[in-house]
Amino acid sequence: MTKTLSLGSRLPYPITISKLLRSPGDELKKREPLFEYKFKWMKQVGDSFRDNTWQEEQTTLASWDSPTEGKLKEWRIKEGDTIHRDEPCLVVEEACGHDIQFQGLCAMCGKDMTEVDWSSEKPDSSRATINMTHDNTGLTVSSGLAQRVEHASQRRLLDQRKLSLVVDLDQTIIHACIEPTIGEWRSDPTNPNYEAVKDVKSFQLNDDGPRGLTSGAWYYIKLRPGLAEFLEAMADMYEMHVYTMGTRAYALNIAKLIDPDMKYFGNRVISRDENGNLVSKNLHRLFPVSTDMVVIIDDRSDVWPRNRPNLIKVTPYDFFKGIGDINSSFLPKRQDILPGAPANGTNGSAPTTAKSATANDASNTASALDDIVMMSSGQDKALQEKQAAEQEKSLEKQIIDRPLLHMQEELDKEDGVTLPDESSDTPQPSHPVAERHHILRDDDDELVHIQKHLTKLHSTFYKLYDEKNDTRKADLSIVPDAGYLLDELKGSILRGVVIVLSGLVPLGVDVLHSELGRQIMSFGADLHTRISRRTTHLVVSTQRPRTEKLRLAAKMPSIKIVNQYWLADCLSQWKKLPEGPYLVPVHNADRKRSAGEAGQTEEVSDADEDENDSGLKIIGESGQGIEYEDDEEDEEEGYSEREGLVVDVDSVMPQELADGAKSPIDDLKGFDWEGVDDELAEFLGSDADDSDEDEDDEGEGDSEDSTRESAASGTKRRAEDDDEEGSAKRQRVTNGEDAGGNAGEASGSGAEDGDDFAGDLEADLLAELEAQENG
Structure with a gap:
């Protein structure tokens, strides 16, 4: 293997090459002089005590020592050259390139790669810094070797007509908890939740798990409905990798449950133990050269800051209500879930079991830890200890508080159900127990939609590739970018839609830069912060259905006022769904408009606006249609004009109240x-x-x-x-x-x-x- 050596940055430039001590073909040894050079410098001479000094030019001769071993192939310099900066000086054919290293040693020749002396500016460990293996951070390779390996892998996938799919675990394809109630319900056929939990899997981490009260606890794992069929279908189109922020022991146990024969994931499992960062994930951890053939499915987009184009965001799977992601303490607090939206992919028309965003991340407690995580690279040992303690506290809370049990008890009280006291010796009445409703539902269909999206992406990718490839040989130069194709497919879904959000983004968060805002815009919609005549949809939280934005939108019949379920289902199904089932009932008082000093009341007509009309039609008590023209710039700035009076819409109510954060009454x-x-x-x-x-x-x-x-x-x-x-x-x-x-x-x-x-x-x-x- 040949390597070009440079002079280095430590020489006293400019230097003049005096003599070359070796010729091409000579064997070189480390720290052996290869050439001599001279340089000039100014020396202070005279009597400094009497302040009688001056500068005299001095010339010094020095030698340049070899930083490596090998055979000299050619010189890039010659005697008499004056060199002013660092540049290549010779080419060496090395006996070992040290391309593969393990724990600071060369895996090929066994030399210590961490050694540094006067002949080298940096250790040889810098020659292999890329970690491409899933299960070991100690094994690193050089960039050249990484490129060769990855290109070989891409050619193999092209021959197999596949792409790479990176799969998250928690709340993407499974949901986990350690609530002891699940084990009790799973063994009780009379419990109303039995049908939903009877196929729940379980395992213990023992010594590899958390300490304290949670040590040896049973982990209960619910596989997302349709997972087996999903993996079977995807295996024909994708080579799949697991990428989770759980520990490696946790990840391997999950992999055994979902892929016992190792035919889908094999050994391609990476956890937070090998990730090298507790704050975010990065595709370059597995694909350091190119991500053109890689797709991600994850319930969180904020943990992929560098790979958003490659991500298909999955609706979070929240089977165990209120538990959230048991590994979320190792990540910043999430803000990318629609408040009140069901996290199981079901239609919002049945919100009785819909979980709020707050409950969805109950384990991700808001604390100063979130700020620390945001500022840290994830390498800090003290931070890791805090995060582990936070997770342990969250898991202990499940065991002590048993939230699922209390939810079912509250539901039984609402149903008027009184269960017999098994611990009592007193004979219980023999009347039949009333029908009991259940809190856990197994009706999620998100993987059906994800399978359609991935199938469409795969067919689009290879259609474009085949159009450019005239031969049957794999050609990496014409490989399409999967991230670009995803942007194209998603970007047309809501094109032409202008959305304003109300009550869906926390106060103090910039709507346009929020996770939800970015997701909306990635589907082609325009996102505005104010109601105007260009607004097509106002998306309102069902938790705060009456806000000032709703009152303004209610007066414009062209605006569809829908709940957050419409938006969630559009983003999940990649369709612009009909608004009918999602329309928000508008109070009659919200449709009324003041008629000025006359004291009359005008109401917005329920009829749709004429497409050719440029103004807002108002139907007065006399039945006459009144049209008001809105200046284009005023609409942009949030103004509405009535009878010559310009009203600043934003001045009607303070911004902190406009989204319904706190009602004035x-x-x-x-x-x-x-x-x-x-x-x-x-x-x-x-x-x-x-x-x-x-x-x-x-x-x-x-x-x-x-x-x-x-x-x-x-x-x-x-x-x-x-x-x-x-x-x-x-x-x-x-x-x-x-x-x-x-x-x-x-x-x-x-x-x-x-x-x-x-x-x-x-x-x-x-x-x-x-x-x-x-x-």
Whole structure:
């Protein structure tokens, strides 16, 4: 193997080559002089005590020693050359290239690669820095060897018509927990969850697992529905690798469960023990030269910062409700799940079992550890200890708290089910036990969609490859980029759709740079932060269905207001799904629009806008259509124009309230409405006579008394007529059921709904009386 040697950066340039000490064909030994050179420098001479010094030029002769062994092939320099910087000086044919090293030793010749002396600037271990093996970080290879090996692997895959598929474990193809309740339910056919857990697998890590209370605990593993069929189908199109942030012992146990015959993954399993980074994953760990033929499936996109184009994001599999990823303490807290969206890939039309994003990452406790992880490369030993302690604490919580058991008990209480006390000696009643509902469901279909996506990508890849390849031989120069093809396939799904999110991204997070935002834009949709006439879809969280953005969108019939399940299913199925099943019911009050000083109410027509119309059609009480033109720039900046009045939409409600983070009427939920009614009735019914009033003003006073009595009488009649409606309204506000609408009107926070209360008869009369008294 030939190697070109350079002069190095430590020489006192410029130097002049004085004499070449060896000729081509000579055998070289390490630390043997190969040539002599001279250089000039300035020396200070004279008497420094009397400050009588000057500089004199000096010339020094030195030799350059060989940093390696081998045979001299050729010189790249000659005698008399003046060299001003580092450059190649000779070519050597080495007896050993040290391309494969293990734990600091050359695997071929056995020499110590960590040795450094005056003849070399860096150790020979730098010649082999690439780790390509799955199960050992101590074995490294040189870049040249890595390239040769990877190219050979790519040619083999092309001949087999395959690609490489990197598969995550936790919440991608399996879900794991150590909750002891699962073991009890699995052995109890009478339990309502038995059908869902009867095929759950289990194993113990023993000495390789966590310490403390969790030592020797049983791990319960639920395979994602359809996994066997998925792996069987993918094995014909992909060479599969496991890449997990669990320990190697954990990963190997999972691999035995899902691939007992080792026909799908073989020994291609990499864990966090070999990853070299506890914060993120990197395809270059396995494919250091090229990722053009590699695809990833993972439930997390944020852990692949350098390989996003190659990723197909999977809807997180959350079979054990509220458990989340038991290895998530080794990663930053995730923020890429739609709040309230089901994490099992099912349609959002049945949200009774939908899990919130908070519950989905219950094991990933928000703490200062998240900040440490974000700033660390994952190599810090102290950080690893903190992460391990965090995971152990999370696992212990499962054993102690038994959250799944408590969830089922709460569900039994709602069903009115009373289970017999087996520990009691008292005879139990013989009446039949009521039907019990279950908390665990085995209805996930995500792998069906993932299989379709991977099949489509595979066929697209080889269709393009075959179009360029005129021969049957593998040609790496025309291999398409799988990451680019994925972008093309996904980028057309939501093209033309303009989305605004409400209540789906945490406060303080830039929507456009959030994980959810990036995912939406990768599917071709435009993501805006404000409602405008260009908005086509407002995606609203079912946890906060009434926000200021919804009220604005409700007045524009062209905007589809859908829940987060529509977005989640579109991203999962790679389809722009019909909005009908996902439409959010809009309160009538949210569709109303103030008509200005006239005090009239205008409502947005339920009919769709004419495609040729450029303005917003409003149907007034007279039935006449009113069209308002919105300036293009004003729409961009979030303004709407009505009758010459320009209203800054963002000024209607503070930004922190616009997404519904906190309703302005939350404080009214505990308000004493009955006390207010009593005070109002007492005030309206009180005597306003003034015994000291001048006789000249008696007529005026009588007029005021008459007016107040009339007002009180009218108010009483209206109160009697509307008593039932008003009582129901107060009850809804107290219970928080009408927080975004009627209660919001009572608080006066809605700029458009406030006219209803501002025009109340009582307020008008009281204002008039006060004006007369102050007159």
